[in-house]
Amino acid sequence: MATWSKYSFLFRKGGHHFLYSSLSNSFALLDSDTYGTLLKLRDGNQAVEIDSEVMSTLNQMQVVNVDEDMVLNQIRFISQQRKFNHESLHLTINPTLSCNFDCPYCFEASHPNSFMTDEVENNIVSFVEHKDSLKHLSIMWFGGEPLLGFRRIQSLTKRLIDIVPSYSASMISKGYLLTPDVVSCLEELKISMIQITLDGLADSHDKKRCLKSGAPTFDRIIRNISYCIENAPSVRIVIRVNIDANNMDDYLMVYDYFVSKGIKCVDVVPGFIVDREHDIPTCAFNNKQIVNFMCTLFHNHHIKPISFFPSIMRNSCSARNINSLVIGPEGELYKCWEEVGRKEYVVGNLADTSYNRELMLKYTTGIDQLDDNKCVDCGLLPICDGGCPRVRMLNKYEGRHLETCHLLKDGMDELLYCHYLSKNN
Template sequence: MIDDNNDTNSKDFCLKMEYLKRLKSFGNRTLSLVIAPTLACNFACPYCYEANLPLTIMREEVEDKIIDFINSFSKRCDSLEICWEGGEPLLGIKRIKSLLNKIKEKSLLPLTYHSIITNGYLFSKEIAYYFSNENLNFVQITIDGQEKTHNKSRILKNGGDSYGQIISNIDMITQIIPKCLVVIRTNIHEGNKSEFGTIYKEFSKRWEQNNVRLFPAFVMPNTNCKVSCCTPQNKTDFFLNLKRKDGIDNINFVPTHCVGSCSATSENSYVIAPDGSLYKCWNDIGIVERSVGNVSVGITNNTLIAKYMVGSDKYSDTECAKCSLFPICDGGCNRHRMDNAIHSTKYPLCPFTKDGVADYLYEHYKLCKDE
């Protein structure tokens, strides 16, 4: 075991952080699967990274191969986590029900965590009661600002509004599945960033007695994005304004190093497309050249897995190693770093600016002083 009290210099500390990151990436004995029963969606969000993908629904024979794929991990994993994704996964609710039944009947790994990422529009009472009986632990639903702004961002493909239906459905979910954590995500970009403080306080009050959490997440640039993404400086200013202007104290302003890992950098984690193709990154789904295999034949592209697992994080980036913030920064998105290296894209990697760190720390100091 590494002695946490014996880091004599920043190099030792960074080496320890890299070790802990690799340990997390390769030492997890949980098989974590993100499953998309369909890539079809009823929304036309202007920043969607899945635009123009096939709209097929998963076939039954793919379900059977998923069970075989799960069971192939029975000697190296102890448990199973499932997250339903899309497209809009509730458009494939019949497949979700069918596959869950097969997992209960045939999986050699116990299902210990069950979640879904949904736009929330189709979450009916019938579906809520179904998931209540299936021990749904977590649901993520996006609200992109106040009603008018949200309806411009989370727009139905038929041109209709979605805000009122989603709010009503969240109310319903908190009543029917009270133990399920409902996470409300706001995709922050230049067009809606000023509204997060308002909706944060409004929704915190509305659902203060319920198992509901709210958090901001910045829209990540992609080739289909039609909104203006925030720069590292704008991200820094956004968080500072939450404290200074909106008086929101319970969001951590201090940059911290995360030793955890995303699906792309976790050994026993995969994203499964409706046709059974396997991916490491959620944003890769449907992109044929980013597939690492198929549930029918297993893993076929270990080179790409290696690039994600060990070749695209901050520890392999010489520019990051020169940065004074290297020890406390999480390094940004591995996929964007890989795209920058392979395709010469110019995606920003820094999660915040160097100059902004002093302001972060000062705001944290004032908060601690007040407490």
């Protein structure tokens, strides 16, 4: 006798029949007879006869006969193990909050133009040195515009690399200051990825992402990207195109631009504008709109902006982890880079040992998805880590009602069907 697991899903799309298990993250194409049989089993008919070979496959996929209490215990164990892992340290470092751009929508626009001092650099190095169990350190250079503090990046990197056995780095930059001198240093700085935002082509981009003087930036950014690809081929360039319900065509235009110019080795990804201020956003995307956008790009233009297929705990955010921190230019500590510059979200400072214990506990344990009945009861829990921790904080402690669910919640049929088509094209 077989019992259907709540982590298993049947659906039909495009004349095909499919089975997906979030527990094993496996996906299968079914014939119509097997699909009909499994529908009966799913709906509680225990009298259905299932071929032994099919039953073996169902067990391998963990579609049936699942101990769901054991699953929850395993997810909790993995989650706690990741939260309190002391062998890896992830730091998002802001060498400055200053910026050379004047973007009207920027959530950092009101931040002070402070730069990191030697004292703060020394405190960062000391902080890392005292992590006795540390085996890997990963750095995300952030700002402001981090390249305004490039010398600080160089000096800090040189010191940090000597401390840990394994070191990696990436950067989020406007791209305007990605000069030949900077590019020549990327390899020794171990910066393997740089994310650069383009808000459409030149006319649109230069209105939204101009210099403080009002001067345009698009053409120079493109030249810098081309130079970086040519002279630092090991650095992955990710182009983010911020889009909302009013400018969805900008993504396709930017994508086509790079193709038409023959600029290869660049990933062009949509940056979906998410409204953290309103429970019912006006022009920002919700999950259904994101799914529709991605699937339309695939069907109409054969573009896969991001993977249609999930990975286990793909939404896991390091903000939950005790060994993940955001460091401001004055040595102040945060859990999320959206909170940088906001005093109410400071969890500590490298200059002393004091911590905002209440806020740290909220992030590490207060918003645990396994304390949320909605998450525990959800069949997609094994591939979802409860969504964005900051959003969960806003929902639980500030009474908000923002989306936290995985994209498959609203678009399993569409996304997995696109995955199937992409694998069988």
